[in-house]
Amino acid sequence: MSFLTLSGLQKSFGPNNVVKSFDLDVQKGEFVSLLGPSGCGKTTVLRMVAGFETPSKGTISIDGQDVTHLRPNQRNIGMVFQAYALFPNLTVAQNVGFGLKIKGVSASESKDRVADMLRLIGLPALGDRYPFQLSGGQQQRVALARALAPQPRVLLLDEPLSALDAKIRVSLRLEMREIQQKLGITTIFVTHDQEEALSISDRVVVMNAGIADQVGTPFEIYNQPKTCFVANFVGTLNTLEATVKDAATGRISINGILTTLPAPLASGAAIGLALRPESVHLTQRTEADITLPATITSVHFMGSVIRVQATAAGKPMALDTFNRPDTPPPLIGAAVNLSFHPRDLIVLQG
């Protein structure tokens, strides 16, 4: 029995179908990310859960209770917004204590709870500051504490990191995940940043044009993308074309090289294949590897990883290799043989 259930959700603004049909079951204590480009409907789904938008169709239930038509202030939900959502006229402590005050929690109890929350977010000494005296990262931590203080049933995070500097973004997302796991609170996290979604989620929902294209663990989403959109949106991808020789056995031909895919194919003459850059190598590793002659076009040294761009059979190919201090990266213009294992090929649908 899932804790938070969204079933058949639809939302249209006038003639615009922003969310076409959306189903999702979230287990208690699970951290689920909604990932997608802007305009894909992920924020609208979140706002429907919060109660700021009423679904055109479908239901939302939390812990067995149908909340579809409850007002936001009756749902007992915590939410962190993109930025600047702290009440500017209240101190940090008053911000965190706001929900408790509304609930009618006694002053002494509220004081203890606020102190606990400030310790949890690592800012125990800043209770008397005003929001304008805090950095962006500190403000978002306080916003998290404010959302968590009344012990909500569900926590909603609406791109809480998007207005922050890159460095703080990485450290704060890990911290948020830690706090979430410590409290075991059911969380929905909306982001357009795939790295963010993959790194801290239990499950990821990739959304496209109002529909959930794929729901799965970060590992599944990245390694077994079900649609072209998911494959392209999540991570970098090389695409190849192949001719199907025998659909039943998965026999195909890439550039005249025959190979066999691990799974049978639906029948068809041509298929699209994809390869992650880390599945492509500069040297042949096993007998089963397929090799393609290629020319290096550019080399980006990024630290631990080196991203190499090459042209193989007239198409661009990207490959990642780890940096090795004893092996300098290839030179631009060098002729190489790129190799990959057929089991790493991703068959694209649609």
Add this chain to the structure above:
Amino acid sequence: MKRAFAWAAFTFGLVYFFLPLAGMVEFSLKMRRGTYSLDAYASVLNDPQFRATFGYSAMMALLTIIFGVVLVVPTVFWVRLKLPKLRPVMEFITLLPLVIPPIVIVFGYIRLYNTSSWLPLTGSATGSDILLMIGYSVLSLPYMYRAVDTGLAAIDVRTLTEAAQSLGAGWITVLAKVILPNVLVAVLSGAFLTFAIVIGEYVFAALLDRPAFGPYLVWSGGNKAYEPAALAVMTFALTWACMALIQLATRFSKHTRMQPK
């Protein structure tokens, strides 16, 4: 409920502002007994006093605008370019006319520039005219300064000036051909607002004893019945026209103004 409250507040405002305007229009049409007519307007327009005082005030407004532009534009430009340290001082000075009541300023003029002073401006008609024009420029200074300052803030004064100078332009050319066209909209806004302020102004003109439109309005209010309402309608129309022209100028500028980076 929220929308009902909003409509209630809006309707209240509508009535509060519509009634005096309606009353003014209605009253101005009642000069001829038993029927509506434009007699009051005809009477006003045929009054040589009206033409004289209105012409005088319009001329004053025009001179004030020219004086204000010639004084403010080069100063703001120069301060932005060479004396940025002076900006807070400028802000303060141009705020003062909003803080000091006009009647106090004109009081100071009368004490400082009377017939027995070192600069006896109030002693002659021309001197009084000059003092009145300068007084009006002080009244409009906050608006003129802010309009031009905002206008210049939107363009890169330094780069434009240096570019023009590197092509051999002198200071006058820089001001007239580079800076002024770029702040034209701001200057126009300031000019129309100045016109609206000056045309019906009373205190300065009355205390400096000049034959302006404001004192004529007050005189008319004390001696005529229907003409004051007609005059009020005409002044309101003029104020509205000035504001409309400001909006028009601003809208026009959105298409022509150089986009800041």
Add this chain to the structure above:
Amino acid sequence: MPNLRKLPLVWLGAAPFLIYAVLFLLLPTANIITGAFFNAEGHLTLANLANLFKPEIVNAFALSIRLSLSSAVFGCLIGFAIAVAVSLGGLPPRLRAVTMTFSGVASNFAGVPLSFAYLATLGRVGFVTVLLRDTFGVNIYGLGFNMISFWGLTMAYVFFQIPLMILIITPAIDGLKREWREASEVLGATHVQYWRMIALPVLWPSLLGTLALLFANAFGAVATAIALTGSMLSIAPILLFNQIRGDVLQDPHLGYALAFAMIMITGVSNLIYIIMRTRSERWIK
């Protein structure tokens, strides 16, 4: 050599404006202020300020302050209600644009013509007076109303106070973030709680500051009152006006003191406005 000449030349560019400001703004004001502290023989004295406490002058200031305060308070409340209504009340967006444009016009439609409009409307034979008498049988003058009175003048002042309030407070209302309302809602607050605990406290400095500005605006206004009451109503600016015209106080230096007191009052109001503005700008960014 170039360095020696550079400094004065740079300042020369600002000289015309600075000379103008000194001659026609600072010196005249300074002249009035210092005049308030000297007697006719040129000796330093506080007698002029002490003379301000004559009953006729105290009464004039009291009336001025009451008039300015009541017109500012009404202008503030009504203007705020209208600004909230057109910005957040869910009215058609066009109404907001119309209201803003109209406010620009109406806030500049003050002085003599405004008083004519009110006399034509609520004078003894005004449009509304006659309408109420002939159509509804209500004689407002019989009920004690008079346009040439404290409340009549307040009504006329409010006509330019409301639009000024709308023009100044609307940007502050726009500064209220949608997220604040939503955050308070998910934390369980009702609309009323949101306004009481967040929106009004955030707007408070702006409201207070604008109130001070409206007060100063009404306090310095002369023309409307003169055209409406024919310099009958003894408010501070009219007293000063009459003094400048004909030395009705029989003491020119008392006129300086009067003007000095007016500068003090409008100066303090404007100072409150500026302080409150900086406070609210710190919050709303």
